[in-house]
Amino acid sequence: MVEALGARMRSFGLVLHGQLTEKQWKEFLVAVCDAIGMYPVGEPAVWTYPLEGKGGIGQTLMLPITESFxxxxxxxxxxxxxxxxxxxxxxxxxxxxxxxxxxxxxPSAAEDGAFFHQLRLK
Structure with a gap:
């Protein structure tokens, strides 16, 4: 039986070592999306920090997909x-x-370098 979309959320986090340009990070997100068989619904959004003197040094890039983000x-x-x-x-x-x-x-090989968790709405 196929579970209805939205009934469960799977979350996976991974530490990555290395640096890419903004363009490469965008390409990376699209490549990951493709590799996991998901579908982007737009271009990656980018926020660069520090922003108005707040935040660390870096960027946050988000790619919305039909299955979440x-x-x-x-x-x-x-x-x-x-x-x-x-x-x-x-x-x-x-x-x-x-x-x-x-x-x-x-990708990090450390014990605390990755996580996987599932949430269930019901």
């Missing part, structure tokens, strides 16, 4: 980023690692 929060002063994939459809986590490596990013 992908976000990468970059920290150039720490040589890395956090990737978050939130989806109401199942997806293979391994392809996210493969996508990161294809962009020259190194």
């Amino acid at each position: 992908l976000v990468v929060d970059t920290w150039s002063d720490h040589d890395g980023a956090y990737l978050f994939v939130c989806s109401c459809r199942e997806f293979a986590i391994g392809v996210v690692f493969d996508s990161a490596e294809s962009f020259g990013l190194k």
